[in-house]
Amino acid sequence: MHAAEQVEAKRNAGYRAAEEVRDGMVVGLGTGSTVFFAMERLGERIIREGLCVAGVPTSYQAAIRARRYGIPLTSLDEHPELDIAIDGADQVDPALRLIKGRGAALLREKCVCDAARSVFIVVDPSKMVDTLNAPVPVEVLPFAVEAVSRRLAALGADPVLREGVKKDGPVVTDNGNFIIDCDFKAIAEPGRLEAEIASIPGALECGLFCGYMEKITVIVGEEKGCRIVSLH
Numbered sequence: 519m520h521a522a523e524q525v526e527a528k529r530n531a532g533y534r535a536a537e538e539v540r541d542g543m544v545v546g547l548g549t550g551s552t553v554f555f556a557m558e559r560l561g562e563r564i565i566r567e568g569l570c571v572a573g574v575p576t577s578y579q580a581a582i583r584a585r586r587y588g589i590p591l592t593s594l595d596e597h598p599e600l601d602i603a604i605d606g607a608d609q610v611d612p613a614l615r616l617i618k619g620r621g622a623a624l625l626r627e628k629c630v631c632d633a634a635r636s637v638f639i640v641v642d643p644s645k646m647v648d649t650l651n652a653p654v655p656v657e658v659l660p661f662a663v664e665a666v667s668r669r670l671a672a673l674g675a676d677p678v679l680r681e682g683v684k685k686d687g688p689v690v691t692d693n694g695n696f697i698i699d700c701d702f703k704a705i706a707e708p709g710r711l712e713a714e715i716a717s718i719p720g721a722l723e724c725g726l727f728c729g730y731m732e733k734i735t736v737i738v739g740e741e742k743g744c745r746i747v748s749l750h
């Protein structure tokens with residue numbers, strides 16, 4: 519798929535997800551280039567249909583974009599249960615397990631995914647894989663970065679501290695933490711790996727999302743239209 523076709527696929531997925539939002543809903547707003555299109559369409563619907571919604575942003579990026587599109591913002595504290603969340607992913611496998619976190623927003627994204635009754639994951643076809651094999655981002659407490667790196671290496675990763683672009687030194691997340699990218703190659707048991715990473719003190723969250731397949735619907739944008747994948 520060429521770059522222009524990929525943009526169209528993302529647009530189709532995002533626009534389709536925005537149609538799932540109903541009047542009065544509280545919506546988790548994910549981070550990244552595909553959710554961008556969902557927010558754009560949601561903003562249009564707010565103006566065109568007078569839709570009354572509120573969004574819980576998962577990052578500064580999501581908050582800034584939501585404001586730009588006129589989506590009123592609220593917080594997870596105000597709404598610990600969300601009607602719906604719309605988010606992107608880096609990889610999706612046939613069991614609808616995900617790798618997320620290319621944009622370093624995985625910690626808040628997992629909180630929002632957990633809080634939402636239903637989750638719409640918007641992707642282009644390149645994200646659909648048979649076996650998860652992308653590097654898994656892990657958000658790490660800076661105090662424990664070396665200790666956590668050793669533990670991740672012992673699990674078979676090749677841990678790399680994520681460096682900033684247009685910023686010297688490590689990426690600092692919206693929560694003030696670091697990101698370690700862990701290449702495990704093909705991941706045979708993603709759920710088990712997620713649990714093992716979760717057991718490391720100082721590893722605050724990882725980009726594996728394996729426990730949400732029941733409420734996830736994946737919208738795979740194509741060059742024309744989209745394909746819906748769900749297990750329910």
Ligand SMILES: O=C[C@H](O)[C@H](O)[C@H](O)COP(=O)(O)O
Pocket residue numbers: 548549550551552553605606607608618619620621622623624627
């Ligand atoms: O931290 C970033 C998020 O997990 C994104 O949702 C994910 O990386 C997908 O982003 P994009 O839609 O730009 O490919």
